[in-house]
Amino acid sequence: MLEDKNVSKTSLAEIGEFGLINQIKEGFPIKLESSIKGIGDDAAVLDYKKDKIVVSTDMLVEGVNFSWSYMPLRHLGYKAVVTAISDILAMNAIPKQLLVSMAISNRFTIEAVDEIYNGMKYACDKYNIDIVGGDTTSSLSGLVLSMTAIGSAPEKDIAYRNGAKENDLIVLSGDLGASFLGLQVLEREAQVSKVNPNNQPDFENYSYLIERQLKPEARLDIINLLKELKVKPTSMIDISDGLSSEIIHLSKESGVGINIYEEKIPLDSIVIRTAEEFKINPITCALSGGEDYELLFTIDQKDFEKIKGNPHLTVIGHVTGKNEENYLITRGSEQMVPLTAQGWGVETEDEDDQH
C-alpha cells in the first residue's frame, strides 16, 4: 500500500468516460462463479442458485466522510470496499460483488482515480469480491463514492438485528476505539503540518491506530469462524458508529434490553495509552468512536462453550429482559449507566429519535 510519488499526470478529459470505464473493466476481470456478467452492459447479472440475496449501499463524501489531509487515495479505495462489505458480513452472509459509482471533479488526474481503484482492487482480491458495475460522473466540487455491496447466504444462516432474546450473550470480535484515536492522531498531525509544512509526522508509536483508521479490515474471518464453530448468531450488526449506538440498534430491533460490562470491553494497550494522551476516557472511544468494523452479535447461552477462549471473540454482556433499557455496568459493578446513541451518560434530545 506504499504510494508511488513518481506518477504521471493525465487529465480525465484526455481519457474520457468510456476510456475510464474500459480501464476499470480491464482492471477488474470477474472471477466468481456467481458473477455471470460484469462491467460493460446496462446491468450486471448474478446467480446465487438457492441462496438469498443480501444487498447494501453506502455513500462517502469528501470533506464529510473523509479528508485528503490525512486519507491517501489508495487507502480510501481500500476502506470504501471494507465498509461496504462489512454490512453484508453483518447479516452473517458472504459478500460477493460490488457496484462502484464515483462523482469526480476535473482537478482529479486519471492517475489519482487509478490509485483509488488500485486500493479497491487490493481489497477485492483479499476478500474475493468482483466489481461488476458502476457509474462515473463529474462533480462540481469534491469526490463522492457510492458503494453497493451484494452477497448471499442460505436463508437459515442470515442474522438480522431483531433476533436477540432474553439471556443471550453479547459477543464482540476484535477490539474497539483504535480507529477513532487513529483519526485524532492524523488530524492533529494535519493541523501541525498546516502551521509548519516541514513537519515530519512520526506515526511509529501509533501505527496500529492509524492502520485501523486508514486500512481497516472486514471480519470475513469471523463469519467463516462462526460457520466452523457451528454458531448461528441470534442477531448481528457491525460497529460503524460506535458500540453504544450498535447496542441500541440491536436492543430496539429485538425489543430487549442489553447490559454490557465496562471491564469486558476489549481495548488494545495503545488505545488506553493514546486516549490518556488525548485526555479522553478510552471507554468513550469504544462506545462512541466508531469505524472499527468489528462484528457485534448475540448467541444463545448454549453456544457459549463453542466460542469460549477464542482469542478473536469476547463476551461483553448479556440480554436482560423484554423492553428493558440498555446499561453499561462500570468497573467493579459500581454503577449502571444508561447507554445513549452518543455513548453513555445523560440521554439527550436527539437520541430520542431512535426510540
Added chain:
Amino acid sequence: MLEDKNVSKTSLAEIGEFGLINQIKEGFPIKLESSIKGIGDDAAVLDYKKDKIVVSTDMLVEGVNFSWSYMPLRHLGYKAVVTAISDILAMNAIPKQLLVSMAISNRFTIEAVDEIYNGMKYACDKYNIDIVGGDTTSSLSGLVLSMTAIGSAPEKDIAYRNGAKENDLIVLSGDLGASFLGLQVLEREAQVSKVNPNNQPDFENYSYLIERQLKPEARLDIINLLKELKVKPTSMIDISDGLSSEIIHLSKESGVGINIYEEKIPLDSIVIRTAEEFKINPITCALSGGEDYELLFTIDQKDFEKIKGNPHLTVIGHVTGKNEENYLITRGSEQMVPLTAQGWGVETEDEDDQH
C-alpha cells in the same frame, strides 16, 4: 405531480439522520414477495427463486446531471427512479427493488427531501418497485443521488448488448429527441427568468417535450409486450445517451455493423417544429440528444411478423455484417454517413476511445 407551495420548513438537523431513515422506512413499506427484508437492517434481503439477479447503479449530481433552475424536486425523484430501472429493463428483465443514497447539504429542509421521496414513491407505485435500503449523508455543496436498481429474469430471457447478429432488425420503442428539446426549452426560459424575474414561462406548446425531460417513463410496457408477443430480443440497450451512441454500443459489443435509415427514425411533430425553432436538425436531437429512455433492440428477421404494425415499435434499420461500420442512410438513400458517439458525420478523437 403538482407542487404544493404552502409547505412548512424543518431543517434536517431538527429531525436527524435516524429520524429521516424512520420517515423513509414508514413511507416505503415493502410490497413484493421477493423483498424479504427492506430498510432497517445492515442490508436488505431478497429472494428471486430460480431467476437470475440483474443489478445496475446510477449517480446523479446537482449542477452536472440536473439543475434546480428547471428541475422540481418531485420530478427529480420520479426521474431518478425511471433512469435507474430503465437499465434493468434494457436487460429484458423486470425491475423489483431500489437502494437510494443521498448526500444532502444542510440548506435542504426536510420538506424538500420529502418532495424528492414523494416523486420516488409515485414512480415506485407506478412501476411496482420496493425501496429496500439506502444511505443518507451530508454534502458540503450540492445534492448527490445514487440509485441502485435490482431486478430479475429467467436466464433464457436476459438480453445482453452482445447478441446482435447479421441480418437482425433494429427496433426502437416510442420516439426520440423530445427530452433533449424539452431541456433546451427549460434552459431558455431559465435564462429569460434570470434577466426578467417576472417572466411567466409559457410551456403550453412544449408540454410533450417538457414532460419527456422532467417526467420520462421507463418502458416496462415494452418488456411485457415482448413477452406477450413471444419475441426475445437478440440484443438490447436503453437510449440514455442518444441513438447514435447506443447503436455504437450494440455494434461494438456484438461485433457487427448496423445501418439505420434517417426516414425511419420516429420523431413527434412537435420535435420537428421545435428543432426548427432552435435551428437544430431534428435528426441530431434523436442521434445525440439522449435521455429518451426508449428501448433499442435487435430481433431475428423471423420475428418481424410478430411486431409488424405495432404502434409502439418501429424498425429503423438492420444489422449488416461482422465487423462492419455503422451508418445512417439519409433520406432517399442519398448518402451513407458514418455514425459517431457524438451523433453523425466526421469522426473525432474522443470517439475513438470507444473502439
